[in-house]
Amino acid sequence: MEGNKLQRQAACMRNALFDQGYLDEQFIQLEDLQDEANPDFVEEVVKLFYSDSARFIRNIDLTLNNSPFDFVKLDNIMHQFKGSSSSIGAKKVKPRCTQFQEYCKVGNFEGCMRAFQEVKQEHAALKKKIESYLQVARQAR
Numbered sequence: 001m002e003g004n005k006l007q008r009q010a011a012c013m014r015n016a017l018f019d020q021g022y023l024d025e026q027f028i029q030l031e032d033l034q035d036e037a038n039p040d041f042v043e044e045v046v047k048l049f050y051s052d053s054a055r056f057i058r059n060i061d062l063t064l065n066n067s068p069f070d071f072v073k074l075d076n077i078m079h080q081f082k083g084s085s086s087s088i089g090a091k092k093v094k095p096r097c098t099q100f101q102e103y104c105k106v107g108n109f110e111g112c113m114r115a116f117q118e119v120k121q122e123h124a125a126l127k128k129k130i131e132s133y134l135q136v137a138r139q140a141r
Contacts (some may be wrong), residue, residue: 006140013133022126026089039141043134049088051129056081057123060116074112075104081119092122 017023027042034041059077063070082097096119101112 006136010133010137010140013129013136017129017133021091022129024089026086028089030088033125043138046088046130046134049084049090052084053081053123056084057120063114066115067113069109070108071104071107071112075101078104078119085123090123090126093119093126096122 017027030042030045056077058072060081063074063077077099078097082094082101085093085097096115100112100115100119103109103115
């Protein structure tokens with residue numbers, strides 16, 4: 001009985017991630033790759049994303065704190081971060097990354113700073129929501 005309740009809760013949490021625009025179809029493709037032989041595949045990919053993205057965020061922070069500003073380097077790091085975000089279907093993070101890159105292309109430091117704050121906010125919000133979902137989904141198995 002408790003298992004069914006947890007499965008329903010996990011399904012509702014998953015649906016909310018899509019309905020609220022946090023995830024896109026790429027996440028579904030990841031789920032399709034998960035099977036009985038690799039039941040933790042999605043969770044492992046998400047953990048890898050957060051490990052990689054923490055490194056990208058640190059590198060962007062360090063680069064933003066060095067003068068003169070290296071917009072090409074910032075754009076390259078954010079390009080990697082955006083690709084990583086796309087790989088898990090982080091729908092709200094991707095446009096923030098694109099905005100940051102646009103500011104890099106025109107050399108707008110203040111715009112980069114604002115966009116980077118938005119990237120970090122969306123990244124943190126997704127992390128909190130997806131970790132909660134994965135925890136419930138793990139308990140429901």
